[in-house]
Amino acid sequence: MADPNLAATKPVIVLVQTQMAVNIGMCARAMLNCGLDELRLVAPRDGWPNEGAIAPATDAKRVLEGARVYDTVAEAVADCHQVYAATARIRHLNTPAVTAAEAAAEMHVVTAKNADHRAAILFGPEASGLDNDAMSYADRLLHYPMNPEFTSLNLAQAVLLFSWEWWSTRAGATVSYERDWELAPKSELEYYLNRLEAELDQRGFFADQSKRSNGMQKIRAFFGRSNASSQEVKSLQGIISSLTSEFRK
Amino acid sequence: MADPNLAATKPVIVLVQTQMAVNIGMCARAMLNCGLDELRLVAPRDGWPNEGAIAPATDAKRVLEGARVYDTVAEAVADCHQVYAATARIRHLNTPAVTAAEAAAEMHVVTAKNADHRAAILFGPEASGLDNDAMSYADRLLHYPMNPEFTSLNLAQAVLLFSWEWWSTRAGATVSYERDWELAPKSELEYYLNRLEAELDQRGFFADQSKRSNGMQKIRAFFGRSNASSQEVKSLQGIISSLTSEFRK
Numbered sequence: 001m002a003d004p005n006l007a008a009t010k011p012v013i014v015l016v017q018t019q020m021a022v023n024i025g026m027c028a029r030a031m032l033n034c035g036l037d038e039l040r041l042v043a044p045r046d047g048w049p050n051e052g053a054i055a056p057a058t059d060a061k062r063v064l065e066g067a068r069v070y071d072t073v074a075e076a077v078a079d080c081h082q083v084y085a086a087t088a089r090i091r092h093l094n095t096p097a098v099t100a101a102e103a104a105a106e107m108h109v110v111t112a113k114n115a116d117h118r119a120a121i122l123f124g125p126e127a128s129g130l131d132n133d134a135m136s137y138a139d140r141l142l143h144y145p146m147n148p149e150f151t152s153l154n155l156a157q158a159v160l161l162f163s164w165e166w167w168s169t170r171a172g173a174t175v176s177y178e179r180d181w182e183l184a185p186k187s188e189l190e191y192y193l194n195r196l197e198a199e200l201d202q203r204g205f206f207a208d209q210s211k212r213s214n215g216m217q218k219i220r221a222f223f224g225r226s227n228a229s230s231q232e233v234k235s236l237q238g239i240i241s242s243l244t245s246e247f248r249k
Numbered sequence: 250m251a252d253p254n255l256a257a258t259k260p261v262i263v264l265v266q267t268q269m270a271v272n273i274g275m276c277a278r279a280m281l282n283c284g285l286d287e288l289r290l291v292a293p294r295d296g297w298p299n300e301g302a303i304a305p306a307t308d309a310k311r312v313l314e315g316a317r318v319y320d321t322v323a324e325a326v327a328d329c330h331q332v333y334a335a336t337a338r339i340r341h342l343n344t345p346a347v348t349a350a351e352a353a354a355e356m357h358v359v360t361a362k363n364a365d366h367r368a369a370i371l372f373g374p375e376a377s378g379l380d381n382d383a384m385s386y387a388d389r390l391l392h393y394p395m396n397p398e399f400t401s402l403n404l405a406q407a408v409l410l411f412s413w414e415w416w417s418t419r420a421g422a423t424v425s426y427e428r429d430w431e432l433a434p435k436s437e438l439e440y441y442l443n444r445l446e447a448e449l450d451q452r453g454f455f456a457d458q459s460k461r462s463n464g465m466q467k468i469r470a471f472f473g474r475s476n477a478s479s480q481e482v483k484s485l486q487g488i489i490s491s492l493t494s495e496f497r498k
Contacts, residue, residue, distance in 0.1 A: 035396040094430050147284040181343050
């Protein structure tokens with residue numbers, strides 16, 4: 001199923017001086033989960049292409065195959081219009097910080113106006129994160145407000161959280177499907193409830209007849225909010241039949 | 250820095266029949282990143298405790314140490330009031346599906362009313378996901394509307410996305426900090442701009458004096474939106490001084 005929204009310009013993920021190829025593979029997988037497929041690598045420590053990235057990418061191998069490699073951040077973002085730097089560090093530069101959700105929202109607004117506008121997000125090496133030189137290329141810092149007692153996010157998870165915010169806030173994003181089965185017409189449920197009431201009444205369930213109506217209202221509300229299908233109403237009927245039958249000899 | 254919101258009841262992450270201990274460790278890390286720390290394990294394949302989970306958990310080791318192990322899903326959720334099952338599968342049960350964001354929002358609403366209310370989220374084994382029996386314990390299915398062309402999410406990333414939605418939508422969540430440096434008073438910037446204008450004018454920058462005002466307005470707008478600090482204005486002054494000085498002999 002092709003998503004028409006994917007035709008719009010997508011942000012580019014730029015991994016700067018990544019140390020472990022396995023993490024590049026996991027980033028590719030996280031990207032493609034969220035509809036992103038353009039990966040750029042700045043001076044990956046162990047070279048490129050790298051066999052170690054393939055297995056963790058699972059079916060996102062095509063993201064790896066399309067990855068381009070650059071020597072410097074400047075070259076990697078040369079054709080981009082806006083650059084974000086993902087960082088948890090104290091800043092030494094006066095660059096405004098936004099959350100991943102805010103960055104994603106900004107990209108969608110800009111892309112809606114100009115489909116040629118490209119945004120890039122820089123992610124630094126696993127151990128140290130982006131250095132000040134790399135961050136100086138960014139218009140915005142991308143900040144993840146994690147648990148202040150434990151902010152250490154691994155590389156693929158940082159890529160995933162941004163990608164997820166971008167994906168889930170794009171135009172036409174699926175926000176919910178509450179139910180995808182066919183509801184029984186209320187008449188079927190009512191037929192069942194009437195039978196239930198009769199069976200209960202025959203067995204003296206409603207000791208005080210003045211409370212019979214109120215009791216059935218509660219029972220009706222309970223079954224009603226279950227949004228039963230016709231098949232489920234049939235099952236409920238079968239349960240009454242079974243419960244009211246004689247023991248088999 | 251303690252977060253007062255963490256005092257409220259937090260959802261419990263339940264990993265069902267997890268195959269690889271490394272994934273349990275990565276889940277613990279993702280949980281603690283987002284302020285969650287109660288982990289329950291139903292019949293982990295390789296037993297528990299398991300050394301293989303410790304390194305990938307990094308500093309979230311205490312989540313592993315507090316994990317409780319159960320034989321069945323029923324026992325693992327016995328003290329919980331609402332159960333969600335994370336799944337990408339076609340459903341065979343008529344259980345309503347919600348997104349991770351919707352589930353998180355629902356939990357916050359319920360917890361605000363009753364701090365004793367506990368929610369649990371079930372995550373299935375890596376290869377196959379939750380089976381129908383496990384899913385039958387859920388009131389809601391937790392659905393991740395990923396890229397329809399590539400929906401395969403790894404276990405720790407599924408745990409992270411739910412945890413992130415819960416964390417980033419809790420009461421008092423940090424949504425943004427746009428800027429955390431002190432702005433220079435506009436008078437400092439204006440002093441700089443006046444000097445710049447004079448220096449430019451002396452060098453014939455404004456060929457047509459009728460356009461001088463308009464040209465300076467554009468320059469002012471450019472420097473103004475940069476939200477300069479006093480230190481940065483000093484640097485700008487220094488740049489003019491340098492540019493207008495003689496070459497050093």
